[in-house]
Structures are given as structure tokens and as C-alpha cells.
Amino acid sequence: MVVELKYNQSADSAIQQIKEKRYQGALSGYSDRILLVGVNYDSDGADKKKHTCVIEEVSNPL
Numbered sequence: 001m002v003v004e005l006k007y008n009q010s011a012d013s014a015i016q017q018i019k020e021k022r023y024q025g026a027l028s029g030y031s032d033r034i035l036l037v038g039v040n041y042d043s044d045g046a047d048k049k050k051h052t053c054v055i056e057e058v059s060n061p062l
Helices: 011-020 023-027
Strands: 002-007 033-043 049-059
Touching: 002 011, 002 023, 011 023, 011 033, 011 049, 023 033
Parallel strands: 002 033
Antiparallel strands: 033 049
């Protein structure tokens, strides 16, 4: 599993960063599927926080 966290951006941009920077390359010896997880935390008011999450399953291309 490869996880990227963002703050006040988007979970999709976190997934995009994982793919662009090829973070899954650290798992090059792993031959099964990999989960790419993008999580974004948004501030909403003084004491409230919410998050969004995107999960993609991919085969290790390396």
C-alpha cells in the first residue's frame, strides 16, 4: 500500500502525485497488486475537519 496525504487539496491530486513520482517503485520486489491511497483533509470551520479518500488497485508495473 502506498499512501499520500494532502491538506486542503484533493484526494485525486494525492493519487496523481503517487503516479507521477512513481512512489510504488519502492515496492519493485513485490509481485502482487498494490493499493494507491490518496487522502485529503479539509479544514471546515474552527473545530471541524473532514477528509476524502481515493483508493486505486494496480498491478506492480516494475
